Amino acid sequence: MAEKKLVEAITSMSEDFAQWYTDVVKKAELIDYSNVKGCMVIKPAGYAIWENIQRQLDERFKATGVENVYMPMFIPESLLNKEKDHVEGFAPEVAWVTHGGLAPLQERMCVRPTSETLFCDFYKGDIHSYRDLPKVYNQWCSVVRWEKETRPFLRSREFLWQEGHTAHATAEEAEARTEQMLNVYADFCEEVLAIPVVKGRKTEKEKFAGAEATYTIEALMHDGKALQSGTSHNFGDGFAKAFGIQFTDKDNKLKYVYQTSWGMSTRIIGAIIMVHGDDSGLVLPPRIAPTQVMIIPIQQKKEGVLDKAYELRDRLKGFKVKVDDSDKSPGWKFSEQEMRGIPLRVEIGPKDIEAGKCVICRRDNGEKIEVALDELESKVGELLDQVQADMLAKARKHLESHTYVATNREEFEKLFAEKSGFVKAMWCGERACEEEIKEKMSVSSRCMPFHQECLSDKCAYCGKPAKKMVYWGRAY
Amino acid sequence: MAEKKLVEAITSMSEDFAQWYTDVVKKAELIDYSNVKGCMVIKPAGYAIWENIQRQLDERFKATGVENVYMPMFIPESLLNKEKDHVEGFAPEVAWVTHGGLAPLQERMCVRPTSETLFCDFYKGDIHSYRDLPKVYNQWCSVVRWEKETRPFLRSREFLWQEGHTAHATAEEAEARTEQMLNVYADFCEEVLAIPVVKGRKTEKEKFAGAEATYTIEALMHDGKALQSGTSHNFGDGFAKAFGIQFTDKDNKLKYVYQTSWGMSTRIIGAIIMVHGDDSGLVLPPRIAPTQVMIIPIQQKKEGVLDKAYELRDRLKGFKVKVDDSDKSPGWKFSEQEMRGIPLRVEIGPKDIEAGKCVICRRDNGEKIEVALDELESKVGELLDQVQADMLAKARKHLESHTYVATNREEFEKLFAEKSGFVKAMWCGERACEEEIKEKMSVSSRCMPFHQECLSDKCAYCGKPAKKMVYWGRAY
Numbered sequence: 001m002a003e004k005k006l007v008e009a010i011t012s013m014s015e016d017f018a019q020w021y022t023d024v025v026k027k028a029e030l031i032d033y034s035n036v037k038g039c040m041v042i043k044p045a046g047y048a049i050w051e052n053i054q055r056q057l058d059e060r061f062k063a064t065g066v067e068n069v070y071m072p073m074f075i076p077e078s079l080l081n082k083e084k085d086h087v088e089g090f091a092p093e094v095a096w097v098t099h100g101g102l103a104p105l106q107e108r109m110c111v112r113p114t115s116e117t118l119f120c121d122f123y124k125g126d127i128h129s130y131r132d133l134p135k136v137y138n139q140w141c142s143v144v145r146w147e148k149e150t151r152p153f154l155r156s157r158e159f160l161w162q163e164g165h166t167a168h169a170t171a172e173e174a175e176a177r178t179e180q181m182l183n184v185y186a187d188f189c190e191e192v193l194a195i196p197v198v199k200g201r202k203t204e205k206e207k208f209a210g211a212e213a214t215y216t217i218e219a220l221m222h223d224g225k226a227l228q229s230g231t232s233h234n235f236g237d238g239f240a241k242a243f244g245i246q247f248t249d250k251d252n253k254l255k256y257v258y259q260t261s262w263g264m265s266t267r268i269i270g271a272i273i274m275v276h277g278d279d280s281g282l283v284l285p286p287r288i289a290p291t292q293v294m295i296i297p298i299q300q301k302k303e304g305v306l307d308k309a310y311e312l313r314d315r316l317k318g319f320k321v322k323v324d325d326s327d328k329s330p331g332w333k334f335s336e337q338e339m340r341g342i343p344l345r346v347e348i349g350p351k352d353i354e355a356g357k358c359v360i361c362r363r364d365n366g367e368k369i370e371v372a373l374d375e376l377e378s379k380v381g382e383l384l385d386q387v388q389a390d391m392l393a394k395a396r397k398h399l400e401s402h403t404y405v406a407t408n409r410e411e412f413e414k415l416f417a418e419k420s421g422f423v424k425a426m427w428c429g430e431r432a433c434e435e436e437i438k439e440k441m442s443v444s445s446r447c448m449p450f451h452q453e454c455l456s457d458k459c460a461y462c463g464k465p466a467k468k469m470v471y472w473g474r475a476y
Numbered sequence: 477m478a479e480k481k482l483v484e485a486i487t488s489m490s491e492d493f494a495q496w497y498t499d500v501v502k503k504a505e506l507i508d509y510s511n512v513k514g515c516m517v518i519k520p521a522g523y524a525i526w527e528n529i530q531r532q533l534d535e536r537f538k539a540t541g542v543e544n545v546y547m548p549m550f551i552p553e554s555l556l557n558k559e560k561d562h563v564e565g566f567a568p569e570v571a572w573v574t575h576g577g578l579a580p581l582q583e584r585m586c587v588r589p590t591s592e593t594l595f596c597d598f599y600k601g602d603i604h605s606y607r608d609l610p611k612v613y614n615q616w617c618s619v620v621r622w623e624k625e626t627r628p629f630l631r632s633r634e635f636l637w638q639e640g641h642t643a644h645a646t647a648e649e650a651e652a653r654t655e656q657m658l659n660v661y662a663d664f665c666e667e668v669l670a671i672p673v674v675k676g677r678k679t680e681k682e683k684f685a686g687a688e689a690t691y692t693i694e695a696l697m698h699d700g701k702a703l704q705s706g707t708s709h710n711f712g713d714g715f716a717k718a719f720g721i722q723f724t725d726k727d728n729k730l731k732y733v734y735q736t737s738w739g740m741s742t743r744i745i746g747a748i749i750m751v752h753g754d755d756s757g758l759v760l761p762p763r764i765a766p767t768q769v770m771i772i773p774i775q776q777k778k779e780g781v782l783d784k785a786y787e788l789r790d791r792l793k794g795f796k797v798k799v800d801d802s803d804k805s806p807g808w809k810f811s812e813q814e815m816r817g818i819p820l821r822v823e824i825g826p827k828d829i830e831a832g833k834c835v836i837c838r839r840d841n842g843e844k845i846e847v848a849l850d851e852l853e854s855k856v857g858e859l860l861d862q863v864q865a866d867m868l869a870k871a872r873k874h875l876e877s878h879t880y881v882a883t884n885r886e887e888f889e890k891l892f893a894e895k896s897g898f899v900k901a902m903w904c905g906e907r908a909c910e911e912e913i914k915e916k917m918s919v920s921s922r923c924m925p926f927h928q929e930c931l932s933d934k935c936a937y938c939g940k941p942a943k944k945m946v947y948w949g950r951a952y
């Protein structure tokens with residue numbers, strides 16, 4: 001039964017991108033819908049990707065001095081209420097616990113939608129002196145936001161993420177950490193996930209509830225829509241003042257700390273799917289793929305074929321390799337391997353064995369390469385590196401070729417009517433202008449990129465004097 | 477400020493074991509109390525231990541074919557209610573979510589206290605054929621039980637754990653998996669945590685709500701109290717029948733699956749503390765210690781001392797090693813290293829450098845060993861192995877010397893009045909007898925060990941014919 005589900009054709013991307021996404025997510029067996037409304041079950045193939053993300057991101061965090069901790073999952077209402085902007089941003093979408101055991105709670109608590117308030121409450125008791133600073137803590141956990149519309153990975157009521165929360169003695173140090181972590185995310189996306197991103201700052205309208213500044217990395221999906229892929233917030237001393245987090249500095253004066261937070265979630269798996277996937281299913285970059293090489297024996301019942309397949313597997317132990325020795329047909333196995341996005345397929349049959357070679361097929365571009373068995377290990381290593389590099393190049397080319405420039409309203413509207421992608425345009429910096437764009441065109445400011453260009457001296461939408469270049473887009 | 481807190485003396489074990497425990501947990505900076513009642517903050521030193529447990533246990537799981545997944549954290553009330561014994565066991569101690577966003581929920585949901593019901597609901601839709609079996613899934617997550625009395629690690633309203641949930645085609649396979657996972661836990665405890673355990677089966681009274689059989693590993697703490705350290709449950713087809721989880725077998729007949737579940741939690745950190753700790757603080761087995769070797773320079777301001785310390789650190793890169801180059805005194809650093817339970821301390825000062833040696837001090841027994849600098853790497857490796865082995869031997873000796881035998885009621889009562897530890901005694905197998913023992917003596921049956929001995933033919937408590945040998949104890 002499981003077989004049947006896999007090899008049925010999926011909807012093509014060009015026909016219905018949303019349905020294609022849902023098909024891939026289901027048929028590559030990444031998730032299943034659960035009977036808990038708005039929550040998903042992450043299945044082994046999906047969770048293994050998340051484990052690889054966790055491990056590699058966690059290593060990068062620790063290399064910058066991050067320490068992992070674990071905070072409670074509940075936030076008493078009075079604690080959530082302490083920072084005004086923050087509570088306004090989150091209170092409408094939290095789940096409330098009102099009873100513990102058989103009795104009503106004296107004070108209701110929400111399930112954390114994010115943990116700034118808990119970290120602040122902890123730091124208040126834990127930070128006393130400049131010697132206690134900086135605190136550079138992170139936690140891996142799940143959070144809950146009571147979304148009305150949900151989609152696998154992209155928006156669900158519960159999702160997995162990491163949230164870093166730091167406290168510093170100076171505003172400069174907090175700013176440096178905010179930028180450092182954004183760069184960790186951007187480098188991780190490019191180097192590991194083969195996803196190029198635009199780095200920049202969110203507008204006042206789009207920034208995180210309670211932040212002074214929010215930095216973001218924005219990726220472009222295959223359908224030309226943007227996906228916010230990681231954010232890093234500088235809180236200044238706003239939370240510290242709301243929560244009373246003070247320390248005695250070297251000059252013996254009592255000062256407020258400066259704080260940051262930064263997060264990346266299972267949402268990024270949605271980006272992997274929508275940046276790299278194709279009409280045959282998932283396409284995983286080798287550095288994140290739970291299985292990098294699938295060996296598929298041809299005519300496996302012939303003597304020596306399966307043994308040879310196992311021998312090749314053993315020789316490829318330095319990679320994540322499997323043999324598909326099930327009793328399905330080779331064609332079926334090819335489809336499965338493609339649907340699951342496994343980067344390389346090694347085909348080995350009686351004729352190959354006789355000729356001392358095998359055929360390697362690249363998932364990313366379908367290319368078939370004859371490889372002498374002698375050279376297998378080195379060739380597989382080279383090919384995996386090549387696939388990784390080519391996938392990034394291809395995604396970068398897509399990003400670049402789908403980034404447009406508008407210098408006036410006509411161009412701006414025409415681009416969003418006819419094209420899909422990012423539109424770079426100058427902006428006046430006024431919230432009313434941004435809100436009108438969002439309302440009339442369903443287009444949001446993705447970020448004010450760090451790399452600013454001067455495209456004109458007027459706001460492309462309203463014509464007032466320009467302050468910033470902005471990336472605009474339709475977003476997930 | 478942080479310094480002051482650390483080096484204050486802690487309560488001695490013999491004076492007040494409970495206070496000693498609390499002191500160690502706080503002063504080794506493993507946890508902090510939070511303002512969320514009954515929930516703890518796991519600080520970096522505590523979480524790093526949990527990360528090491530996770531990594532090593534997860535490796536052992538995967539070697540037996542386990543795949544990780546993630547289920548929702550919420551359980552709709554109707555789903556929790558499906559298995560009668562299970563809901564009776566858990567409903568009194570769950571936290572209820574009644575509102576999502578600004579609106580009341582149509583059906584309230586509890587935060588998972590354990591996830592049998594969610595896995596069953598998922599398996600019902602995911603398992604159709606014998607080809608879909610076995611399912612051997614696990615998740616790492618946090619769970620919530622609304623406890624009234626809480627203690628760090630041992631009992632808190634939220635705790636971290638893993639929960640494995642499997643489904644099998646036959647009762648035999650389920651039974652084999654139940655036993656296999658108990659053995660994984662037992663081996664992990666002995667080989668990694670240096671904690672010897674007694675393996676056995678829980679009585680009907682003490683088994684898990686909804687299980688046919690619960691197996692347990694029981695460890696003995698330094699104060700002679702028992703700690704249930706991991707459990708593995710065989711559900712037979714009870715849950716499958718309650719949830720309707722059926723598959724078509726090879727003989728084309730529709731059958732119910734057989735299920736198991738098994739878990740180990742952050743509670744085990746409490747066991748590490750109470751099995752190995754002493755009046756100077758935590759004592760960590762090398763295989764679980766986040767830092768295995770702390771190098772402490774003596775007279776570090778003298779030329780060459782710090783450089784030498786860093787050189788030794790670089791040479792010890794194969795281990796988890798740090799240099800304490802803070803401006804505290806060596807004595808202070810010694811106390812900190814001891815409080816944190818770091819297995820080896822390397823002392824290096826000007827005289828040592830001149831003599832081409834250093835002093836290594838073992839945390840577990842205080843022994844000081846002069847080591848020629850030439851032999852540092854090999855000696856540190858040997859010592860870590862030795863410490864690991866000696867800690868297990870010591871804990872085993874404690875377990876054996878605190879396991880007593882009672883053959884009649886007088887002996888049974890006298891042992892629990894005068895000694896602390898396990899008491900092995902024959903039991904009639906009747907629940908009323910077990911309940912009387914618990915009520916009158918605050919003693920519970922820990923397990924019916926797999927390794928049964930025949931100590932007498934009568935129940936040591938009531939004198940009726942004996943059915944089983946039981947380990948009795950006072951428990952955390």
Ligand SMILES: [Zn+2]
Binds near residue numbers: 429430434461462463
């Ligand atoms: Zn404007």
Ligand SMILES: [Zn+2]
Binds near residue numbers: 906
């Ligand atoms: Zn009896």
